[in-house]
Amino acid sequence: MNQVKPFLYFLFVLLFGFSGLAQAQEHESHNGEKKLDVAGEIFGHVGDAHTWHIVGNVAVPLPVIAYSPTKGLSVFSSANFGHHFHDAMGPDGKPVKASEHSYNGYHLEKGIKEKLVADDGSKVYDFSITKNVLCMFLSIALLLGIMIPIGKKYRKNGAMSAPTGFQNAVEPVITFMRDEVAKPNLGKHYARFMPLILTVFFFIWINNMLGLLPFGFNFTGNIAVTLALSLVSFVVIVASGNKHFWSHLFNPPGVPLGVKFILVLIEVISLFIKPIALTIRLFANMLAGHIVILAIIMLIFIFGAALGPAVGIGFTPITLVFTIFMFFLELLVAAIQAFIFANLTAVFIGQAVEEPHHHDEAHDTYHPVNPATGQAYEVSPQEIVA
Numbered sequence: 001m002n003q004v005k006p007f008l009y010f011l012f013v014l015l016f017g018f019s020g021l022a023q024a025q026e027h028e029s030h031n032g033e034k035k036l037d038v039a040g041e042i043f044g045h046v047g048d049a050h051t052w053h054i055v056g057n058v059a060v061p062l063p064v065i066a067y068s069p070t071k072g073l074s075v076f077s078s079a080n081f082g083h084h085f086h087d088a089m090g091p092d093g094k095p096v097k098a099s100e101h102s103y104n105g106y107h108l109e110k111g112i113k114e115k116l117v118a119d120d121g122s123k124v125y126d127f128s129i130t131k132n133v134l135c136m137f138l139s140i141a142l143l144l145g146i147m148i149p150i151g152k153k154y155r156k157n158g159a160m161s162a163p164t165g166f167q168n169a170v171e172p173v174i175t176f177m178r179d180e181v182a183k184p185n186l187g188k189h190y191a192r193f194m195p196l197i198l199t200v201f202f203f204i205w206i207n208n209m210l211g212l213l214p215f216g217f218n219f220t221g222n223i224a225v226t227l228a229l230s231l232v233s234f235v236v237i238v239a240s241g242n243k244h245f246w247s248h249l250f251n252p253p254g255v256p257l258g259v260k261f262i263l264v265l266i267e268v269i270s271l272f273i274k275p276i277a278l279t280i281r282l283f284a285n286m287l288a289g290h291i292v293i294l295a296i297i298m299l300i301f302i303f304g305a306a307l308g309p310a311v312g313i314g315f316t317p318i319t320l321v322f323t324i325f326m327f328f329l330e331l332l333v334a335a336i337q338a339f340i341f342a343n344l345t346a347v348f349i350g351q352a353v354e355e356p357h358h359h360d361e362a363h364d365t366y367h368p369v370n371p372a373t374g375q376a377y378e379v380s381p382q383e384i385v386a
Contacts, residue, residue: 038298050064064106068118106119181197181343200233221283230278233275248267296326297323303315
């Protein structure tokens with residue numbers, strides 16, 4: 001079995017590479033010359049789309065659900081758009097629509113972001129099941145499929161019974177998140193927020209892993225997704241804030257009045273910086289990993305186009321080595337980023353629910369033991385100084 005695993009890993013990464021290679025197609029410029037659109041291929045893979053590309057020309061069309069004030073609600077398959085996009089650029093620098101690629105009054109424009117546009121130029125509200133939305137549904141199904149049976153086992157056998165089946169793999173993770181994330185940061189409130197912390201962690205982790213599939217997605221590499229996750233954390237932070245938290249935010253104690261106004265402004269700004277930091281950290285790390293892997297794969301075509309096909313083929317083994325290294329690094333990053341997001345959420349909530357600390361001089365003592373009698377006795381700080 002140990003000899004089979006490395007082969008499966010290699011096959012998996014190789015499939016990822018060929019998936020990227022199959023997408024690398026030459027595009028025809030305005031003067032008729034063939035050129036390689038590296039940026040287009042990379043951002044086409046990591047960006048959202050109305051079609052789920054599998055490999056080569058194999059793709060799964062997804063439902064298009066659009067509302068326009070002039071056309072009303074429209075529901076149809078993205079297969080009606082074919083596999084072509086509007087790459088021609090007009091004098092204003094915007095994509096020019098080709099009428100033969102339109103359907104039901106709509107067409108797709110592909111830049112860094114694929115966009116559904118109405119032929120008449122009217123406003124379009126796009127509620128389509130895009131690739132990222134499909135990934136979200138799939139991750140929710142996986143999360144429920146994993147956690148519901150485990151929850152039923154705990155309810156049936158109790159928390160103190162020995163875990164069985166897949167519960168063996170998940171329980172150490174749950175215990176780790178409880179003991180290393182929830183309890184240290186949330187204290188006695190940890191049980192109240194454990195469902196949120198675990199849901200955030202497993203949801204992000206599953207989506208990060210789905211993004212590493214050869215035909216996968218880039219759900220957590222979408223800043224709108226990470227912003228939505230951060231807003232959930234922000235709402236919980238604000239809703240959970242106690243009197244002690246808000247009083248220190250708007251009326252810091254022991255601070256001169258002139259400094260207090262500046263400090264309050266800084267504290268308010270820092271409150272809104274927290275979700276922004278969560279958003280950018282997860283988005284940037286996951287997007288960068290995908291771009292690096294795809295850029296390494298595209299080196300085959302770059303060298304092939306510049307120095308000849310033989311050089312491109314000869315560079316393939318080097319590319320595979322770097323791709324395998326980056327793939328295993330991304331497996332680690334997928335778990336680390338999920339942990340960081342959940343941990344920072346716990347830290348920020350812990351700051352909001354923290355109870356005031358009362359200083360009591362009577363308790364400022366420690367209790368050394370008399371080696372002769374074995375009895376403990378109190379020594380105050382004043383006696384230590386003396």
